[in-house]
Amino acid sequence: MKSVMVVVLGILLAAFARPAQAEQPPAAEIQRFAELILYRLDLAEHVAAWKWRNDKPIEDLAQETRVLDAAAINAEATGLDFLTVRPFLAAQIEASKAMQRRWFATWKAKGFPSTQPDLDLNTILRPSIARAGDAILAQLVLVRPLLDVPEQRAHLNSILTTAAKTRGLAPQALAEIAQAASPVAYAAQGASLLDRIVARKQLRIGTTGDYPPFSSVAADGYAGIDIDLAMDLAKSLGVEPVFVRTTWQNLMTDLKANRFDIGMGGITKTQERQREAYQSQSYLMDGKTPIVRCGEEARYDTVEEIDRKGVRVIVNPGGTNERFAQAKLMSATIQVFPDNTKIFDEIAAGRADVMVTDQIEVKYQSALDPRLCPALAGTFTLTEKAYLMPRDDALLRYVDAWLDRVKSEGTLKATFDKYLKKPAQ
Numbered sequence: 001m002k003s004v005m006v007v008v009l010g011i012l013l014a015a016f017a018r019p020a021q022a023e024q025p026p027a028a029e030i031q032r033f034a035e036l037i038l039y040r041l042d043l044a045e046h047v048a049a050w051k052w053r054n055d056k057p058i059e060d061l062a063q064e065t066r067v068l069d070a071a072a073i074n075a076e077a078t079g080l081d082f083l084t085v086r087p088f089l090a091a092q093i094e095a096s097k098a099m100q101r102r103w104f105a106t107w108k109a110k111g112f113p114s115t116q117p118d119l120d121l122n123t124i125l126r127p128s129i130a131r132a133g134d135a136i137l138a139q140l141v142l143v144r145p146l147l148d149v150p151e152q153r154a155h156l157n158s159i160l161t162t163a164a165k166t167r168g169l170a171p172q173a174l175a176e177i178a179q180a181a182s183p184v185a186y187a188a189q190g191a192s193l194l195d196r197i198v199a200r201k202q203l204r205i206g207t208t209g210d211y212p213p214f215s216s217v218a219a220d221g222y223a224g225i226d227i228d229l230a231m232d233l234a235k236s237l238g239v240e241p242v243f244v245r246t247t248w249q250n251l252m253t254d255l256k257a258n259r260f261d262i263g264m265g266g267i268t269k270t271q272e273r274q275r276e277a278y279q280s281q282s283y284l285m286d287g288k289t290p291i292v293r294c295g296e297e298a299r300y301d302t303v304e305e306i307d308r309k310g311v312r313v314i315v316n317p318g319g320t321n322e323r324f325a326q327a328k329l330m331s332a333t334i335q336v337f338p339d340n341t342k343i344f345d346e347i348a349a350g351r352a353d354v355m356v357t358d359q360i361e362v363k364y365q366s367a368l369d370p371r372l373c374p375a376l377a378g379t380f381t382l383t384e385k386a387y388l389m390p391r392d393d394a395l396l397r398y399v400d401a402w403l404d405r406v407k408s409e410g411t412l413k414a415t416f417d418k419y420l421k422k423p424a425q
Contacts, residue, residue, distance in 0.1 A: 026155035029143045034159040036139055037177060040092065040132040041167075043125060044099035050121040051100070052112060058100045064093055069202065069242070075137045077258040080144075081185040082200040088140070088180040089133075098173045140184060147182045156181070193392035197261055203234040206246045206260030206388075210316075210340035213364045213419035214266030214385075217341075226264040228415050229406065233262075236402055248340075249318030252276055255388060262399065263388030266358065268320045273388060278396045280387040281403055283412060284360065287379025288324050291362040292354045293347060294373040300354045301375045307332050314352035316340040320383070321357050328380075348372055358383065364420060 026034075051058060068089055075085040107113075119125055146152040160174035187196070197203050207215040207222060207230075215224040222243050234241035244260040255263060255277055268286075269279050292300050300306050306313060311332040315322045325334050335352060337343045346352040348371040359379050366372045389395050406412045 024151055026159065027143075027146055027152055029139065030146055030152050030156050031159070033136070033139045033143045033181075034156055034163075036132060036136045037092065037160065037174075038163050040129060040136060041095055041099060041163075041174075043129055043132065044096040045103055046117060046119045047096070047121060047125055047129075048100035048103040049112075049116050050119065050125065052104065052107060053118065054121075058097055058104065068093065071133050071137070073200065073202070073204065073258070074134060075140075076187060076196055076200070078137050078141050079187050080137065080141065081187050082196060084183055084185045085137075085140075088177065088184055091177045091180040092133075092136075095169070095173050095177060098169055099167065102168050140181065141186075143181075144184060144186065147184075153178070153182060192394035193261060193390060194394040194398055197239060197395070198237060201239045202242050203230075203237060203239045203262070204242045204244050204260040205230045205234075206244045206251070206254055206263040207265035208247055208251070208340070209245055209265070211266045211361070213360070215264070224265070225415050225419050226266065228418070229412070230262075230264045232406065232411060233399070233402055236405075237398075247318065248316065251318070251388070255390060258390075261389070261395070266361075266385060267388050268358070269384040269386040270320065278389045278391055280389070280396065280399045282384035282386050283403055283407070284385040284416075286358045286360055286383050286385060288321070288356050288381045288383065289359045289362050289379045290354050290356050290375040291344070291347065291365060291372055292375045293350070294371055296353075297373055297375040299375075303328055303380060306354055306356070309333075312351075312353045314343060314346055314355050316343055321355070324356055324381070344369065344372060356380065358385075360420070367420075 048058070050056075068086065071089045072082050072086045075089070076082045147156070157175055157178040160178050161171040164171045164174040191199075207226065209215050209217040209222055211224075213224055214226045215222060217223075221227075227243070230243070231241050244254070246254045246260065246263070251263060251267070252273065254260060267273075267279075269282060273279060290300050290306060300311070307329045309331050312335060313325055313329055313332045314335045314337050315325045317336045317338060322336065325332075337346060337352075343355065344365045347355060348369055354375070359374075362374045366374055387399055389399065403412075406415075
């Protein structure tokens with residue numbers, strides 16, 4: 001009898017314990033996660049106002065794809081799985097569009113209020129949305145284990161569905177965000193960057209777009225030796241090439257911030273870069289040499305002749321050209337010119353006298369402009385061109401093996417010939 005009473009007492013205690021557990025409040029991390037999602041959602045009102053004022057449609061599928069891809073890759077950098085996080089990000093975009101449609105309907109019925117703040121989409125709203133998105137992803141990393149707890153998952157769903165009603169949306173509009181958050185997985189431990197590139201089906205190529213014949217901005221995107229080779233590399237991986245604009249000053253910063261997977265575009269191999277990243281095997285031996293106005297070659301064919309008072313040396317900022325000038329030229333006047341696409345016009349027009357740059361660029365630019373000539377048949381230095389990558393052994397090995405192939409098959413030579421024998425005008 002005593003044992004029966006113990007069993008009954010145990011059942012009663014368990015029954016009382018269950019409601020107490022179910023009534024636990026949402027964890028602070030869950031509450032913060034929901035607040036960040038709703039903050040991003042509420043920016044949709046200002047986005048809708050900008051589109052209303054500028055007569056733009058709510059849906060922009062091309063922009064949505066760009067935002068979704070960029071956000072998913074940022075999620076990968078935080079330690080989340082690219083493929084499983086994408087539906088969560090897409091659910092937020094759909095909720096934002098639902099909010100925008102709701103505001104459009106309100107303004108159509110009641111008129112657009114004169115008190116509505118006028119916030120620019122590109123300079124204010126999109127950066128704010130991007131920052132909110134980064135904060136959401138960082139918080140998702142923290143709350144992901146809590147989403148495996150049914151009570152906490154239910155709290156997130158309840159907070160978001162209640163918020164949907166107060167904003168005039170169907171509860172399911174935000175419930176889908178909560179539902180999409182639960183299956184998000186952490187990135188596989190030990191997964192290489194190469195594995196992640198193949199999984200996401202995108203290779204992000206960082207390039208400056210201002211260094212022909214390697215990389216320049218064209219009407220339909222980018223063109224140049226390294227652009228063609230980048231597309232060949234992506235094809236060999238079975239992924240899509242995505243070109244990311246960077247600058248010489250920010251090349252290493254952008255690489256370390258995970259803005260691209262590989263830097264391509266006439267990048268010189270240096271010890272400084274090797275300390276912070278990986279560099280592929282060399283695909284071009286080159287060197288620094290001067291380019292001047294034709295007829296003045298004999299005046300600038302040595303470092304000593306260039307390094308004289310009154311000589312105007314022009315350089316692009318942030319790269320090895322500027323470092324060479326700062327290290328070797330003490331008496332000449334060094335002018336840092338920010339636009340690498342127009343820097344040679346300064347020499348041709350007489351506003352600068354000489355530029356010391358890579359020999360391949362001197363050959364290319366002197367072929368393009370009959371006013372410009374190389375001042376020297378050889379070079380002052382010996383340098384190598386290579387591709388820049390994060391410290392990922394698998395990716396480095398793959399890129400080196402790919403370079404071996406394009407060299408042996410003649411693809412590398414054919415690509416150089418395409419741009420050097422017939423330079424693009």
